[in-house]
Amino acid sequence: MILLEVENVVKQFAGHLALDNVSLTVPENSIYGLLGPNGAGKTTLIRIINCITAPDSGEVRLNGKKMTTAEVQQIGYLPEERGLYKKMKVGEQALYLAQLKGMSRQDALKALKYWFEKFEIQAWWDKKVEELSKGMAQKVQFITTILHNPKLLIFDEPFSGFDPVNADLMKREILELRNNGATIIFSTHNMGTVEDLCENISLVNQAKIVLQGNVAEIRANHATKTFLVRSENSITGNNFELLSQTEKDGIFETKIKKMNTGSNNLLLKELIQQTEIHTFEELLPGMNDIFIETVKP
């Protein structure tokens, strides 16, 4: 089931193309990563999905329907440049933002009580935002983003500004939201999180989508036929290239690269004849490597 469709979106700012014929589909109840270097057009795309900017051409659909105010109400958006009114009290402001998203006062109060208890921040309710640290304010922002129980959540660089403990908390919350039925799009530079969280990604570079698909498939497609072998003794062979070999506590760790296109079993068979094999594992490239390789000019 497809929740969000972006179809052939083009956006041009005076003299520079921000998005060039961008299309993507986000399946329901999944986590979707939007990757790309700075200035690639991620934020512009996110703003178009949120109807903050209008595309020059192309269309965005949520649940098959063209975006209208009703559709935008079903989105929770945490922008990269985010903040709160500094002089306003935390609780008051969270209520206001929730009501802006169409929640009733009662519902908003109830939901806020739940989330404030969950994050153990009830004591902040009457504090002014300017008294909070940056990380604390980010938690409040996270709550106001997800409070109205949106179908689609969009986080632009959600982990910037969080310390590792809170970043981990956010990661767990994002996973839990997905498990509770939400669909999540987030943009990030942190490839580790992409591998941990995302099912699908789009890699945007210079206004174009240069790589798109399922994370596992992408990694498999970028496989470099490299294997890690742990064995009793050192190994040699004609069908592979020895990349590195180390010995530790009587166990040899060898990285090899397959030279031919034969099956992995054939390679393993050759190794088994030489010595006792403890592990034989294909080394898939990390998203980081794929990212750099794809974006490299």
Next chain:
Amino acid sequence: MKKSFIILTFLTPLLFAGMITVPLWLASLKDNTKKHIYVIDRTNQYQKVLKSNETYEFDFVDKPVNAVRNDNADNKDFTALLLITDDLRKNSKAATIYSQQQVNLELKTYISDILSNYVEQQKLAAYNIPNLKQMVENSKADINIETIKWNKDGKEEVGSAELALIIGMISAFVIYMFIVIYGAQVMAGVVQEKTSRIVEVIISSVKPFELMMGKIIGIALVGLTQFLMWVVLTSILSMAVGSILGHGIDLNTLQQSNQINMNMHGMPTDTAQGSIQHIYSMLSGFDFLKISIFFVIYFLGGYLLYASLFAAVGSAVDSETDTQQFSLPLTLPIVFAIYAAIYSAQNPDGPLALWCSMIPFTSPIVMMVRLPYGVPAWQIAISLGILVLSFIGTTWMAGKIYRTGILMYGKKVTWKELWKWLRY
């Protein structure tokens, strides 16, 4: 923000009331001490004129000037010494006042009035013409030209150029102040929303144009409320303070001035009552309802015209300190308008007044000066029409700049850039 607003709303009327009542209060203070004046009268003919009363005590002595000075070197009761060396009919400069401090104007005027009046009567008596005093009295003229404005339906109204000037200038200044203060507040609000990075969160829920108009309309309502409260509170306060302090002031000062008038001319005058009646009849000559309605219309028109542009400036910059570059072209016409208003007040039907009450950037201020003098309906209609079209235009332009500007961070914006945003 909230607290300072409440404080400002309630303290300003106090300030205004203070500005009205404190001078009155001070005026009532200064008459409390009795002034002790020594007189050395070498001619011995003025003792019967300079009589002591509640305020002034005249003490005639026959000593040299130096002796009086030395005797009273440390006397706090001593106010001044009046020395008359010669008959004032022949030598008008024969009277001198000595004092250890600067002689105050009131004392000097009081004594010179009494002496001049006496000498005047002496001179008249010297002509030996019966009833001359009465004749002179009758021949005195105090010409006060009444200005009367002809109404459309031929009715006559008592008008007053001075009052028209005052009403016009006050309303022009109030509109000027409101545009500057609340325009700047709109700009500061937009800058604040941008620098605190809340703006993108908000515009994921409402349209940028709605956010901008919400801010502009909200502040306009705040401004109108604050203005109304100022008017109401100031009048209540100054009435209250006036009635506490006022009784003493009015009776004392009015009585005193009447007394003096009586002494001088030998008959009571009814200037005080007369002028109050006169002011009432002049006030009724102005159509205050009409002026108030146009005040609100021009205030809103002028405010909307400028506030949207201020909002656009606020959206284009990254911090409040950067606003100057762009807000100068906005404040210049406002300041020009207030100068044009001052000159227009002197010639409310002249070309400067006419043109400036048509140009939308100056019309809300200049037209307020012209209105009390009476402006043809077709001119008001054209001026308002241009104003409405212009603020629709500036709001539309500002909306375009605003929606791009608020999402633009860390970029030094130029005029060329703004022009580009307009055409997105």
